[in-house]
Amino acid sequence: MRIALTGNPNSGKTTMYNALTGRNERIGNWAGVTVEKKESPIKKNFYGGAEELIAVDLPGAYSMSPFTSEESITSGYVKNEHPDAIINIVDATNLSRSLFFTTQLLELGIPMVVALNKSDINEKKGTKIDTEKLSSLLGCPVVATVSTSASGNGLTEVVRTAASLLGQHQQAPYHQGNISLNSKAEVEAADRKRFEFVNGIVAKVETRKVLTREKNTQDKIDDILTNKWLGIPIFAVVMFLVFDISQSTLGPAIADILVGWIEGFQGTVAGMVENSSPLLQALLVDGIIGGVGAVVGFLPLVMVMYFLISLLEDCGYMARVSVVLDPIFKKVGLSGKSVIPFVITTGCAIPGIMACRTIRNDRERKATAMLAPFMPCGAKLPVIALFAGVFFSNASWVGTLMYFAGILLIFLGALLVNKIAGYKNRKSFFIIELPEYKIPSLKRAFLSMCSRGWAYIVKAGTIILLCNTAVQIMQSFNWSFQLVEEGQESTSILASIASPFALLLIPLGFGAWQLAAAAVTGFIAKENVVGTLAVVYGITNFIDVDELVLVHGADQVAAVFGISTVAALAYLMFNLFTPPCFAAIGAMNSEIKDKKWLLGGICLQLGTGYTVAFLVYQIGTLLTTGSVGTGFVPGLIAVAAMVGIVIYLIKKTDASLAAEYALGAAAK
């Protein structure tokens, strides 16, 4: 028996789905977190029956008429796949809006239970809903639930009720009748009638102590956090604190302990195999344990950051960030709706890019999917932490700067996309339902952190391990499959593959084949940059307060890398702003669904990464030494060629738009 979980965005569907199935799907205190259909069996303790009940979690929708592709998943599923029952999760704090969709679902004839969720918030506010009366007016069972409650308040009852409805036909309390969906006036009139019906029900069943039109504490906090002038500085301070805690204080403190364990293990293994072949020793101790260990050493920093971001999401702040950034993004043809994918990308670019499907406007959606990878994801965090720690005494500002540089590049990239794609100015509206502020759940943040941390470990133990092994082998042998002797490393397979790329990178300040090899392996997974650097430079410990020191200057590591601080910053930005990993490019392909746009996006990312690194290195070198860096002229030619291509594309678009309007004028 399949039970579909449906409801408005941010009504708590995925929270309930996780509680019922034991899954740990991504949740967030804002609308539009779920963009995919998910299925999983419901735990037996909720109903005790022999038959298997499958819960189907669907993206939130406000009505059966879809506006975005993720809303169409919901309407398409309940209309075409005919689930055996529906649990309609209704936000009890916003009954009148939620019941619009409920009455539409009831018309489908599928047996339905209404889960009156967030009932605990209503209790606190003194809002009372007569569930029995609501049940009789809707013609279906109504159960008060709290899906965030540890004891699963009302969940057993709601599942059992849904299971008991199998095979029954649902009667609808309201019928829309036949209307022409092509007639805007007819649709609007039908919607108004339905709202009148819904409001009639709400008036009969709901008693409010606090009216929504009254200004409460939440509104006062919003006045500050979403203030036109204060909003962005507050956001900058919040992000700085996140980086300070995760990368300068708590994160490295925990990392130091972990690295001690990894070092101990590495030392023990090295002692055990000291009588074996040096190649095999290097492969196991330096390549596998050292390479993976170097990446895993950053795990505490990543986990602390995930924990803090999760707290910010859960308390409702991140939804406000969309409002704060909306006016800025509107200026470049995006909107606050694009901010949600950008925020999700700070965890991982793939769900971030997938979240673009909540954007209704086609051009805006494609542009957002193309630009989202500029926000540094969790996989890039070890790269930021490594370079911030090794080359800059204060790690926190580097991380914050990278995020704001990402936002700036999104802004500039959107401008460029508008110019190239021929954006016509039009009014764009951004409407977001701001969730209520709440004390974030430490348990949920902890679980989210553990789940992402586990993913990081799995990635390190699989993809990173395989890449490091391959890098170690390619570094140890030449093309004649003979061992490379000490001092002859540049004859290795790895060096010969990476050297042509290194040539291109000379104008950016990092023309060493080792750095080029690390940047290339970064396209498989960005953590690979750290792993590969560890293997090729033979440094298996980037975090050690006694020796190399991450936080307060790390001269030994910096000396091994052999690049200036300015070049290090350029290398960091090159790795952050060139195209993301292949998996994220695959996600871009899925969401953009247009080869021309996809290719354009990848070229934009490559060009941006190269240009930013060139400017940072050359301008930085000029400022610090008084003369430009190595390879200035070839680099300038390359950048000028890219600018030339962009200008050509803009002119071509302008010409085609001019021709289009001219034809239009002729037709008139």
Next chain:
Amino acid sequence: MMDFILIAVILLIVAAAAGYVIKAKKSGAKCIGCPVEGGCCSHHQSHTGSCCHGCGGADSSRLKDK
């Protein structure tokens, strides 16, 4: 003897990692280890012929405005 043991250990580690990656890729995961990899299906067609999203392959660009 030690070399043979070491080769066996390295092969075992690499084979286990490669096996995990192949298995995960076969089950449709885009990103190895990702906690939401099950939900990260691309816009491919499922075995039932419909889109894995359950949307019948709906493209928002084809959606009608009210």
